[in-house]
Amino acid sequence: MTRALMIGFGSVGQALVNMILDRSGKLAGRGFSFQAIGVFTRTRGNRLDPKGLDLKALLYDISAHGKFMGETTDMAALEACRTLDYDVLIELSPLTIADHGEPAVSHIKTALSRGLDVVTANKGPIAFAYDELRDLARKSGGRLLFESTVMDGAPVFNLVSRCMKGNAVTGFSGILNSTTNYILTRMEEGDSLAAATQEAIDAGIAEADPSNDVDGWDAAVKTAVLARALMGAGIDPFDVMRQGIGNITDEAIQNASARGKRVKLVCRGWKENDAVKTSVAPEELDKTHLFAGLSLFDAGLCIETELMAPNCIIQKDPTPRDTAFGILEDLLSLDERPKEAGCAGNHPCA
Amino acid sequence: MTRALMIGFGSVGQALVNMILDRSGKLAGRGFSFQAIGVFTRTRGNRLDPKGLDLKALLYDISAHGKFMGETTDMAALEACRTLDYDVLIELSPLTIADHGEPAVSHIKTALSRGLDVVTANKGPIAFAYDELRDLARKSGGRLLFESTVMDGAPVFNLVSRCMKGNAVTGFSGILNSTTNYILTRMEEGDSLAAATQEAIDAGIAEADPSNDVDGWDAAVKTAVLARALMGAGIDPFDVMRQGIGNITDEAIQNASARGKRVKLVCRGWKENDAVKTSVAPEELDKTHLFAGLSLFDAGLCIETELMAPNCIIQKDPTPRDTAFGILEDLLSLDERPKEAGCAGNHPCA
Numbered sequence: 001m002t003r004a005l006m007i008g009f010g011s012v013g014q015a016l017v018n019m020i021l022d023r024s025g026k027l028a029g030r031g032f033s034f035q036a037i038g039v040f041t042r043t044r045g046n047r048l049d050p051k052g053l054d055l056k057a058l059l060y061d062i063s064a065h066g067k068f069m070g071e072t073t074d075m076a077a078l079e080a081c082r083t084l085d086y087d088v089l090i091e092l093s094p095l096t097i098a099d100h101g102e103p104a105v106s107h108i109k110t111a112l113s114r115g116l117d118v119v120t121a122n123k124g125p126i127a128f129a130y131d132e133l134r135d136l137a138r139k140s141g142g143r144l145l146f147e148s149t150v151m152d153g154a155p156v157f158n159l160v161s162r163c164m165k166g167n168a169v170t171g172f173s174g175i176l177n178s179t180t181n182y183i184l185t186r187m188e189e190g191d192s193l194a195a196a197t198q199e200a201i202d203a204g205i206a207e208a209d210p211s212n213d214v215d216g217w218d219a220a221v222k223t224a225v226l227a228r229a230l231m232g233a234g235i236d237p238f239d240v241m242r243q244g245i246g247n248i249t250d251e252a253i254q255n256a257s258a259r260g261k262r263v264k265l266v267c268r269g270w271k272e273n274d275a276v277k278t279s280v281a282p283e284e285l286d287k288t289h290l291f292a293g294l295s296l297f298d299a300g301l302c303i304e305t306e307l308m309a310p311n312c313i314i315q316k317d318p319t320p321r322d323t324a325f326g327i328l329e330d331l332l333s334l335d336e337r338p339k340e341a342g343c344a345g346n347h348p349c350a
Numbered sequence: 351m352t353r354a355l356m357i358g359f360g361s362v363g364q365a366l367v368n369m370i371l372d373r374s375g376k377l378a379g380r381g382f383s384f385q386a387i388g389v390f391t392r393t394r395g396n397r398l399d400p401k402g403l404d405l406k407a408l409l410y411d412i413s414a415h416g417k418f419m420g421e422t423t424d425m426a427a428l429e430a431c432r433t434l435d436y437d438v439l440i441e442l443s444p445l446t447i448a449d450h451g452e453p454a455v456s457h458i459k460t461a462l463s464r465g466l467d468v469v470t471a472n473k474g475p476i477a478f479a480y481d482e483l484r485d486l487a488r489k490s491g492g493r494l495l496f497e498s499t500v501m502d503g504a505p506v507f508n509l510v511s512r513c514m515k516g517n518a519v520t521g522f523s524g525i526l527n528s529t530t531n532y533i534l535t536r537m538e539e540g541d542s543l544a545a546a547t548q549e550a551i552d553a554g555i556a557e558a559d560p561s562n563d564v565d566g567w568d569a570a571v572k573t574a575v576l577a578r579a580l581m582g583a584g585i586d587p588f589d590v591m592r593q594g595i596g597n598i599t600d601e602a603i604q605n606a607s608a609r610g611k612r613v614k615l616v617c618r619g620w621k622e623n624d625a626v627k628t629s630v631a632p633e634e635l636d637k638t639h640l641f642a643g644l645s646l647f648d649a650g651l652c653i654e655t656e657l658m659a660p661n662c663i664i665q666k667d668p669t670p671r672d673t674a675f676g677i678l679e680d681l682l683s684l685d686e687r688p689k690e691a692g693c694a695g696n697h698p699c700a
Contacts, residue, residue: 155513
């Protein structure tokens, strides 16, 4: 029985719970059962039940009322992390940049320092505090998995740690922010930057203030996560050389298109001497380039290693279900492996 | 200490031994050490030493003399599998189709039935006998890993078994045969089929008799491997609907190109009712299609699952080193995991 404390219950948290309910038979067949003993949110209330909350009721309340009904608690999320009886913290709170990943960093530290496991889809803590969290996990025996922080549930971190043992990542490049990719695709079709951005906001793809996406911050956070977790870089998102798409003119897009090029916001990490360098910037790519084929919500990541030709992961049109699956996969991995083995995590066993 | 019996010592076997020698320090740091107690080949002789062969001398002999020098043995490879003292069989003998994967199937059966582990880059045994080998492994406690059988060492089987737990593969599509991809790319550049094929033979890409590639057999074998190992299909390569590129005219390629299309030999697997269907056939793809961006030696595979948007693996211009890495990764996985855990293999733990 996996007893979870969930922080955050937005589209991804709801998709996760839906997926677990839908597949309860198949999951039971693998020996996996799931209980949420607490769900804490910023704006939808908190629920708590040491015997396990009624998951269907949680989903119903959100869909019918937009918040949890019935008995609630005014316990703070951090206090919940510190005191409740659970096996795994599922951290799904929103990304913060100015606050350097807080309060999620503290939530995760608190759980790990108790020797408890953590699965997070929030990239902030990994981008701002990966080394500290990893070391804490190693010391306390807690485990930290974060597959869904980049490219939703597509295998990235688990791919490297579980399928590329004995190899070392030397660089990466990727199209990792769907809002800018959506905007750039629409601009090629003739929209202005302003119109395409508004369209993204209206469709719920971008936030009302789209600057985190348009200015390249979301991409820079993901770049920092990749550089830290895959390449051991000692950087955070503020260290990423960052250029957004806010200054790109309609003419520049159309000109590029006429020359057989597509403009994409590309994330990069590479080694220069012994240091890891990172950047996020718009680039003109040939239409034959692998990334030029990624439109709208598609994402892609090419991983360069010491021992292999580049391997690229391409994800076609993902939804919150993909992110939810990444979390479920991490939960299954923790459940399946004895805690002492430790190396189910995204960090090497040593 | 991993004590290996190697069958086959062509470009992949040599690349593997080179990689192990080059990285012996790093591998020792992971607790991995390697000994080849026997190397058996069809045309280069056999070497045997229970204390471990001199790996550098093996490489030197092949490069200087094209065969092993010094004391040899006339023991048959199958006898070696049956009687020698080793931990893992590394099966790298060439693919056979008319012989339904033999003699490699028998080599692997013999090792597994002794409870010994097997790593193979030979796709024949998986395409023709996967179920039997998997069941034998489960019964005997031997383990069977075969990451390098499709797309060299790019994560495919390990990706699904290690990073997509709790999910089910519902279909796939791929560009998996480099010889035909090379020929089709050259034809787009103006070569005739005959000239492009001869060029592939001269460059050592295709065999002197290129029919296994041109007629789609190699692709059909890989399709069968994917359908069996990822989708549980009860088929072999003869069951794959197969059409090669031998009848494609230069005009057809140029016509397609003028219409903005590229012709690719596409492998497919999908579900129809409860049955798994498979095909290999040339298809006209839009130039914006992900696979249209794959030229010459590039390969790609899209995996469709119950719970995620399609995830695609793209491999840019691989070499025998990639195949060797896949084998090394499999060896490290076996070494790292206690044998009783069993599920280090490509098959689910159950």
